[in-house]
Amino acid sequence: MSSITLENIRKSYGRSGPAAIANLSMEIGASEFLCLLGPSGCGKTTTLRMIAGLEHPTDGRILVDGKPIVSVADGIFTVPEKRNMGLVFQNYALWPHMTIRDNVAFGLTLRRTPAAERDAIVNQVMTKLGIAKYADRYPAQLSGGQQQRVALARMLALKPSVILLDEPLSNLDAKLRLEMRAELKRIHAEAGSTIVFVTHDQWEAMTLATTIAVMSEGELQQVGTPDDIYERPANRFVAEFVGSLPINIIERSAGETGPLVSWLDQVLALFGIDAAPVASAGIRPEATRLGRLSQHEAARCAAGYGSVVDVVPTGGSWIVEIDVKGTRFFAIATDNPRLSAGDTTHFWVERQHLHLFDREKQRIVL
Amino acid sequence: MRKDKNINRSDAMTLQTASSEDTQRPQPATKRLSYLLRVNSADPTLMLALLLLVVFGYLILAPVVLLLIDAVTVHFADIARTKQDLGDLTFYYLNRVLVSPISRDLFWWPLAHTAIISVAAIVISFLVGAPIGWLLSRTDLIGKKWFSTALLLPYMLPSWTFALAWLTLFKNRTTGGQPGWMETFGFTPPDWLAYGALPISLILALHYAPFVILLFGNALKQFDTQLEDSARSLGASPATVARRIILPLMMPSLVSAATLIFAKCLGDFGVAYVLGVPVGFDVLATSLFRAISTSQAGASAVLAGVIVLLGTISIIIDMRLLKEAKRFVTIGSKGAMVRQTPLGKWQAPAFAWALLVFIISAGIPLLALTLTTVMRVPGSFSLDNFTLDYWIGTDLGTTALRQGILLTGEFWLALWNTVWMVGLAAIGAGVLGLLVGYAVVRSPVAFVSVALRQITFLPYLVPGIAFAAAYLSMFAVARPPLPALYGTPIILVLAILADQMPFASRAGISSMMQLGREPEEAGQIVGAGWFRRMRSIVLPIQRNALVSAILLPFISGIKGLSLVVVLAVPGTDLLTTYAIRLVDYGYSQAANAVVVMLCVVAFTGTMLVQKIGKANLSDGMGSK
Numbered sequence: 001m002s003s004i005t006l007e008n009i010r011k012s013y014g015r016s017g018p019a020a021i022a023n024l025s026m027e028i029g030a031s032e033f034l035c036l037l038g039p040s041g042c043g044k045t046t047t048l049r050m051i052a053g054l055e056h057p058t059d060g061r062i063l064v065d066g067k068p069i070v071s072v073a074d075g076i077f078t079v080p081e082k083r084n085m086g087l088v089f090q091n092y093a094l095w096p097h098m099t100i101r102d103n104v105a106f107g108l109t110l111r112r113t114p115a116a117e118r119d120a121i122v123n124q125v126m127t128k129l130g131i132a133k134y135a136d137r138y139p140a141q142l143s144g145g146q147q148q149r150v151a152l153a154r155m156l157a158l159k160p161s162v163i164l165l166d167e168p169l170s171n172l173d174a175k176l177r178l179e180m181r182a183e184l185k186r187i188h189a190e191a192g193s194t195i196v197f198v199t200h201d202q203w204e205a206m207t208l209a210t211t212i213a214v215m216s217e218g219e220l221q222q223v224g225t226p227d228d229i230y231e232r233p234a235n236r237f238v239a240e241f242v243g244s245l246p247i248n249i250i251e252r253s254a255g256e257t258g259p260l261v262s263w264l265d266q267v268l269a270l271f272g273i274d275a276a277p278v279a280s281a282g283i284r285p286e287a288t289r290l291g292r293l294s295q296h297e298a299a300r301c302a303a304g305y306g307s308v309v310d311v312v313p314t315g316g317s318w319i320v321e322i323d324v325k326g327t328r329f330f331a332i333a334t335d336n337p338r339l340s341a342g343d344t345t346h347f348w349v350e351r352q353h354l355h356l357f358d359r360e361k362q363r364i365v366l
Numbered sequence: 367m368r369k370d371k372n373i374n375r376s377d378a379m380t381l382q383t384a385s386s387e388d389t390q391r392p393q394p395a396t397k398r399l400s401y402l403l404r405v406n407s408a409d410p411t412l413m414l415a416l417l418l419l420v421v422f423g424y425l426i427l428a429p430v431v432l433l434l435i436d437a438v439t440v441h442f443a444d445i446a447r448t449k450q451d452l453g454d455l456t457f458y459y460l461n462r463v464l465v466s467p468i469s470r471d472l473f474w475w476p477l478a479h480t481a482i483i484s485v486a487a488i489v490i491s492f493l494v495g496a497p498i499g500w501l502l503s504r505t506d507l508i509g510k511k512w513f514s515t516a517l518l519l520p521y522m523l524p525s526w527t528f529a530l531a532w533l534t535l536f537k538n539r540t541t542g543g544q545p546g547w548m549e550t551f552g553f554t555p556p557d558w559l560a561y562g563a564l565p566i567s568l569i570l571a572l573h574y575a576p577f578v579i580l581l582f583g584n585a586l587k588q589f590d591t592q593l594e595d596s597a598r599s600l601g602a603s604p605a606t607v608a609r610r611i612i613l614p615l616m617m618p619s620l621v622s623a624a625t626l627i628f629a630k631c632l633g634d635f636g637v638a639y640v641l642g643v644p645v646g647f648d649v650l651a652t653s654l655f656r657a658i659s660t661s662q663a664g665a666s667a668v669l670a671g672v673i674v675l676l677g678t679i680s681i682i683i684d685m686r687l688l689k690e691a692k693r694f695v696t697i698g699s700k701g702a703m704v705r706q707t708p709l710g711k712w713q714a715p716a717f718a719w720a721l722l723v724f725i726i727s728a729g730i731p732l733l734a735l736t737l738t739t740v741m742r743v744p745g746s747f748s749l750d751n752f753t754l755d756y757w758i759g760t761d762l763g764t765t766a767l768r769q770g771i772l773l774t775g776e777f778w779l780a781l782w783n784t785v786w787m788v789g790l791a792a793i794g795a796g797v798l799g800l801l802v803g804y805a806v807v808r809s810p811v812a813f814v815s816v817a818l819r820q821i822t823f824l825p826y827l828v829p830g831i832a833f834a835a836a837y838l839s840m841f842a843v844a845r846p847p848l849p850a851l852y853g854t855p856i857i858l859v860l861a862i863l864a865d866q867m868p869f870a871s872r873a874g875i876s877s878m879m880q881l882g883r884e885p886e887e888a889g890q891i892v893g894a895g896w897f898r899r900m901r902s903i904v905l906p907i908q909r910n911a912l913v914s915a916i917l918l919p920f921i922s923g924i925k926g927l928s929l930v931v932v933l934a935v936p937g938t939d940l941l942t943t944y945a946i947r948l949v950d951y952g953y954s955q956a957a958n959a960v961v962v963m964l965c966v967v968a969f970t971g972t973m974l975v976q977k978i979g980k981a982n983l984s985d986g987m988g989s990k
Contacts, residue, residue: 052891053408053890054887054890054891056401056405071401072397072398072401073397073398074397074401075396075397075398075399075400075401075404076401076404077401077404077405077408079404079407079408079890080408080887080890080891081408081890081891081893081894081895082893085891086891087887087888087891089884089887089888091884093884093885093887093888094885094888095885095888095889095903095907096885096907097906097907097909106889106892106894106902107892107893110892110893110894110898111893154888154892155891155892158892158893
């Protein structure tokens with residue numbers, strides 16, 4: 001239920017080492033379910049750990065509900081023990097020498113909660129997460145999914161104002177992922193807590209978060225709803241990082257020539273777009289439709305053709321690899337395209353699915 | 367409601383990229399300092415690391431450095447001879463030990479003897495140990511499990527107990543005291559059989575053969591038989607496979623075993639003291655002991671320095687090779703297969719060989735030692751010769767020690783001293799080792815953690831007797847905050863503790879590495895401060911590691927002689943030094959009785975450790 005503000009956070013390791021995070025500012029609203037998404041090494045986990053207090057920024061401020069818990073310039077640093085934040089580790093970090101009940105109760109014991117009250121809370125949380133029957137077992141005796149529930153229970157027992165999750169679904173199998181996703185959504189809805197989690201897995205990000213913050217090399221690339229991120233990527237990085245199959249990129253910068261480039265030029269002209277600032281264009285494979293258009297429709301769409309290199313069934317959809325006069329282009333068909341290698345296929349893309357980027361690789365808003 | 371908010375999220379969110387003016391606002395240095403203090407106050411690891419660095423700088427580094435300084439500065443006794451002032455830089459001692467007319471007896475002969483017995487010990491232990499390593503790891507030898515404990519027995523017991531056993535059997539009239547068994551049987555062993563190079567090499571070889579058995583056996587165990595198979599399938603003969611595939615891959619473990627044995631022989635004092643000194647056969651360790659006991663501080667510093675140098679070189683070679691060996695690790699794929707070779711008709715000879723090695727290296731010596739303690743004349747098996755006098759007798763016809771060991775106050779004092787001094791040192795080493803592990807793994811300053819790791823490892827490079835010499839240099843006089851410690855139990859406890867730190871700190875580091883940060887961070891998140899985390903999370907999780915980090919140093923400390931023989935005085939005798947004192951007086955039976963008690967304690971302890979947990983004898987050998 002708390003809002004978190006990061007102000008000009010810099011983090012470098014060693015005295016003059018390169019900055020893992022150069023200058024990061026963002027605001028996480030109260031009751032938000034925010035995901036920090038990025039490839040490994042992009043600084044997302046460091047950011048999460050700085051919010052928790054397990055790492056300290058080299059510069060900058062972190063505020064909770066407007067009050068600084070870290071401010072390098074003012075000499076303020078609240079130790080993690082005093083932050084009342086809940087953190088679930090990627091590997092759960094359950095204490096192997098304590099029973100499940102003791103794991104969940106430990107934080108309350110530290111707060112000197114009266115025994116009766118403590119037991120009531122512990123029982124309630126364990127029941128809610130369906131682990132009450134394992135109360136007297138040790139972590140090693142539980143499966144991964146159960147262990148994660150224990151880790152969640154251990155955190156929820158303390159009613160933290162902010163919940164931090166490190167790759168919450170990554171160690172689970174497909175079925176458990178769906179279950180845990182529902183569980184986390186429910187926790188968010190019931191407690192109204194502010195939840196921040198990090199992941200490199202866009203499925204995890206898309207399915208859980210209400211807001212996604214995409215990071216790369218210690219810098220924030222875009223913040224938005226899952227739909228924003230997917231449909232209106234702010235720059236090349238976001239466009240290329242998000243999407244189950246990598247986006248098709250057509251380079252149009254100086255010196256790039258070739259059939260696809262001239263095709264792109266025709267398309268831009270067709271749509272009446274000024275081609276001068278366009279340095280590259282991206283087209284998602286799943287936005288690429290296969291087949292021929294009527295004369296009438298072709299006037300509104302970017303259409304092209306090429307020869308089929310390979311058709312890969314993925315169960316439910318088909319990846320079609322197309323050779324457009326020497327350049328690879330991928331499309332996804334949701335119906336069996338009934339094509340085989342060597343066939344010629346036509347494809348087309350609607351205007352809204354054409355992502356254009358300038359020389360700084362930023363999105364050109366049309 | 368929330369949905370509305372989210373739609374506008376991307377606009378509402380302030381998105382700033384680099385080059386904001388705000389960070390550049392001036393920050394007073396004091397504020398930044400107070401920030402760093404606050405950050406570190408949550409985590410006293412650095413403080414702990416620095417504290418440990420000071421403690422071990424004082425207990426380990428300072429003595430060794432002082433020792434080296436002692437080798438090149440003028441001592442009080444030599445002011446007249448060197449015509450220099452006290453504390454001046456001098457080459458007098460180096461000259462005396464290495465070049466002067468007495469250098470032959472003081473240094474060069476002992477050096478040659480040390481070289482001879484080490485090389486002989488290495489060769490013999492390989493001839494004995496390598497086949498057994500193979501039998502135990504790669505064949506279906508009958509009684510393999512039993513053998514793999516029994517054949518390590520010699521290493522569990524002090525090396526010089528086997529020297530005493532040898533003396534019991536082969537002693538002749540060259541030295542005084544009770545006759546040996548052979549003599550009683552009517553055969554007088556010649557001097558070359560009774561004393562000197564041959565028995566010393568043999569005993570060291572049998573004592574350290576377990577190194578070869580374990581290191582070579584483990585390497586063979588990890589060796590993927592598929593590598594052999596693929597060579598065979600390409601047409602290589604078994605001999606070619608052995609020469610071109612197995613041998614190169616086994617090389618690191620073999621050389622590692624050899625350097626370890628060399629380093630151990632270098633520092634082994636007891637065996638040469640019992641079997642060499644009576645006939646003037648000196649090794650470096652005994653020469654150093656004589657220099658110390660005749661108060662030649664400068665010469666003993668030089669000798670100790672040479673031993674340290676040789677020990678360091680051999681350990682560095684070993685570490686290099688272990689690093690080399692790690693390169694090979696990638697070869698052992700996950701699907702490594704170890705096939706047992708059926709011995710077939712070789713089963714009986716192989717079994718006989720293993721049994722023979724056991725009988726010679728452990729059976730006969732222990733039996734001889736034990737039987738001697740109940741015989742008036744050693745080796746005479748007539749019924750009236752048996753007696754329990756040496757255990758519980760009274761009014762024996764001897765000048766001193768007129769009663770059995772079990773009725774002698776000094777024995778119980780030595781036993782008690784052993785238990786409390788070694789026990790205290792072991793507990794200290796175990797706890798400090800775990801703390802060192804914690805500090806090394808968690809220290810935010812890499813330099814501190816490297817320094818701490820190296821310093822606690824230093825005693826490993828310094829053979830016991832040289833380390834004891836270093837402790838004399840350091841603590842024979844008052845070193846604030848400590849008073850002069852020579853003759854007190856404290857110097858023994860500190861020396862044993864410091865001497866056990868290499869193992870204890872390695873154990874601590876490796877168990878802390880395995881622990882990882884997360885359990886502790888999880889504690890931090892739910893509100894546990896540093897001391898609470900230590901008490902409720904780190905130490906309980908490491909309980910088993912702590913137990914073995916205490917017990918293994920305890921066992922190794924109990925049987926250690928070379929370290930304590932220099933530092934103990936009659937009032938602070940341990941079982942080991944007490945036994946050696948009895949040997950000096952010629953009370954063979956009593957000495958043997960003490961040694962038998964010592965073996966019982968060491969053996970039970972070792973078995974206990976292996977029962978309790980992950981601790982393995984090979985860990986204690988520094989094979990890691």
